[in-house]
Amino acid sequence: MRQEVFMAGIGGQGVQLAGQILAEAALEAGLELSWFPLYSPEVRGGPTTCTLVIADGPVGSPVVGGDADMILMDRAAVAMHLPGLRPGGLVVINSSLAGTDFERDDVKIVAVPANEIAAELGSERAVNMILLGAFVGATGVVARRFIERALHKVLPERYHEYIPLNMAALQRGAELVAEQPLRGD
Amino acid sequence: MPERELITGNEAAAEGAIAGGCRNFFGYPITPQNRIPEYMSEHLPEIGGVYIQAESEVAAINMVYGAAATGAWAMTTSSSPGISLMQEGLSYMIGSELPGVVVNMVRGGPGLGNIAPAQSDYWLATRGAGHGDGRCLTFAPFSIQEVYDLTGEAFPISQKYRNPVMILADAVLASMREPCQLHERRDPPKEKPPWAVGRGAESRERNIVNSLWIDPQVLEEVNWRIEHRYQQAAEDETRWTEHGADEPQILVCAYGISARICQTAVERATEAGISARLIRPISLFPFPSQVIRDWAERTRKVLVVELSMGQFVEDVRLAIEGACAVEFMGRTGGAVMTPAEVAERIIAMA
Numbered sequence: 001m002r003q004e005v006f007m008a009g010i011g012g013q014g015v016q017l018a019g020q021i022l023a024e025a026a027l028e029a030g031l032e033l034s035w036f037p038l039y040s041p042e043v044r045g046g047p048t049t050c051t052l053v054i055a056d057g058p059v060g061s062p063v064v065g066g067d068a069d070m071i072l073m074d075r076a077a078v079a080m081h082l083p084g085l086r087p088g089g090l091v092v093i094n095s096s097l098a099g100t101d102f103e104r105d106d107v108k109i110v111a112v113p114a115n116e117i118a119a120e121l122g123s124e125r126a127v128n129m130i131l132l133g134a135f136v137g138a139t140g141v142v143a144r145r146f147i148e149r150a151l152h153k154v155l156p157e158r159y160h161e162y163i164p165l166n167m168a169a170l171q172r173g174a175e176l177v178a179e180q181p182l183r184g185d
Numbered sequence: 186m187p188e189r190e191l192i193t194g195n196e197a198a199a200e201g202a203i204a205g206g207c208r209n210f211f212g213y214p215i216t217p218q219n220r221i222p223e224y225m226s227e228h229l230p231e232i233g234g235v236y237i238q239a240e241s242e243v244a245a246i247n248m249v250y251g252a253a254a255t256g257a258w259a260m261t262t263s264s265s266p267g268i269s270l271m272q273e274g275l276s277y278m279i280g281s282e283l284p285g286v287v288v289n290m291v292r293g294g295p296g297l298g299n300i301a302p303a304q305s306d307y308w309l310a311t312r313g314a315g316h317g318d319g320r321c322l323t324f325a326p327f328s329i330q331e332v333y334d335l336t337g338e339a340f341p342i343s344q345k346y347r348n349p350v351m352i353l354a355d356a357v358l359a360s361m362r363e364p365c366q367l368h369e370r371r372d373p374p375k376e377k378p379p380w381a382v383g384r385g386a387e388s389r390e391r392n393i394v395n396s397l398w399i400d401p402q403v404l405e406e407v408n409w410r411i412e413h414r415y416q417q418a419a420e421d422e423t424r425w426t427e428h429g430a431d432e433p434q435i436l437v438c439a440y441g442i443s444a445r446i447c448q449t450a451v452e453r454a455t456e457a458g459i460s461a462r463l464i465r466p467i468s469l470f471p472f473p474s475q476v477i478r479d480w481a482e483r484t485r486k487v488l489v490v491e492l493s494m495g496q497f498v499e500d501v502r503l504a505i506e507g508a509c510a511v512e513f514m515g516r517t518g519g520a521v522m523t524p525a526e527v528a529e530r531i532i533a534m535a
Contacts (some may be wrong), residue, residue, distance in 0.1 A: 036360070060449035063357070063442075063445075063524070065523030065524065066523075
């Protein structure tokens with residue numbers, strides 16, 4: 001098993017945190033992984049990306065090029081990275097910010113109105129977990145119980161009260177995938 | 186056995202150093218390795234160690250010199266432009282036969298360049314160390330676990346050979362996270378080496394730590410003593426790994442992060458029906474020349490992959506001594522090749 005995932009968005013959306021949570025979850029699941037963050041010097045508002053490779057054996061190259069599946073959290077990320085997705089690849093897109101009109105019909109697109117769902121859940125900061133939930137739902141890369149364990153490890157103690165909210169967000173994302181047939185499938 | 190922890194290469198270098206016995210850190214900030222001094226400033230004081238942020242890289246390496254002269258286990262870390270500034274100090278350490286560890290998280294150059302990953306300090310690491318007849322023993326990790334292990338091992342190795350050891354990594358390894366198995370922190374030996382200066386001189390002949398030898402005969406003797414240690418290191422510390430086909434059509438040579446990319450590229454080429462073998466030097470000085478030559482003579486087709494305009498490739502060519510042609514594939518300035526690109530090249534060569 002080898003799952004490559006590339007995440008991109010704008011600083012403040014929780015791209016790196018989503019990456020870290022998925023990485024810790026993979027570690028909890030006993031898998032091998034590498035996680036490589038890349039971001040501009042701005043604290044918020046600048047482009048931010050990370051690449052994860054999760055495997056049940058040696059990871060090999062942490063650099064993946066266009067081979068990875070994707071989570072794209074805003075319009076600029078879609079414009080920049082969607083053209084590079086390999087034919088047949090999977091992409092989870094935040095349609096709240098990027099719309100639903102995409103110029104690819106040879107890839108599997110999961111469009112998730114993550115900002116609207118986050119508002120319904122009562123926290124706009126849950127956007128990253130909703131998108132991660134959709135990705136995990138579509139790929140099954142790690143079981144959700146490992147993500148819950150990862151949240152306990154990654155989040156500072158004072159934020160542990162938000163773990164149920166994060167898990168609900170994850171659940172909503174996963175449910176959306178179950179509801180909508182993958183385009184391109 | 187403690188759990189594996191998900192840490193960055195910077196944290197692995199810092200914790201690896203502490204686990205290996207480092208108790209003295211001197212450094213000056215530079216991206217992409219700032220997490221190392223930050224980690225050291227948090228953790229060294231709590232175990233009675235010394236952390237000093239120096240006023241410059243020149244000061245930092247000379248603080249390592251001073252600490253090492255007293256027998257203390259000391260290190261500094263930096264990235265390319267900062268390592269340039271340390272060249273004079275390294276030369277003096279080699280001339281004075283002093284141990285010490287330097288980690289270089291290489292970034293794009295020349296000049297200030299950028300903060301993206303590069304392997305363009307290969308010459309600086311293996312040929313540099315300032316002026317004169319000396320070199321740094323140089324090791325190049327390719328995973329976070331290896332950053333941790335090699336940085337720790339660098340301390341006893343530098344003590345054994347009384348020579349600075351450089352850990353040569355890059356901006357990917359600096360900020361990438363991978364699971365890392367940590368072990369208990371070892372203390373440095375209580376007893377100071379017999380050549381150290383400082384306390385205890387009342388009961389022995391005085392020691393002098395110095396690199397100034399006016400008499401050419403004396404300096405030649407010193408340089409031979411240093412050279413003999415390098416020859417010993419070539420016997421005992423030459424390290425590499427091999428991976429891939431036993432009857433390969435193509436031999437691939439790469440080190441550090443490029444070797445990770447090549448690992449996957451070799452697998453891709455194999456899937457496409459082209460057999461390849463990857464030789465990855467872990468020690469860059471001493472260099473595993475023999476094994477590269479042996480395999481090159483069998484395959485007659487060699488590809489060298491690195492993140493520079495072509496530095497490591499020269500050592501491969503020297504090892505092969507013209508026995509066959511060597512093809513080069515490099516990216517520079519912080520750009521990184523993908524496994525698919527390398528696989529394509531391997532397949533095209535077959």
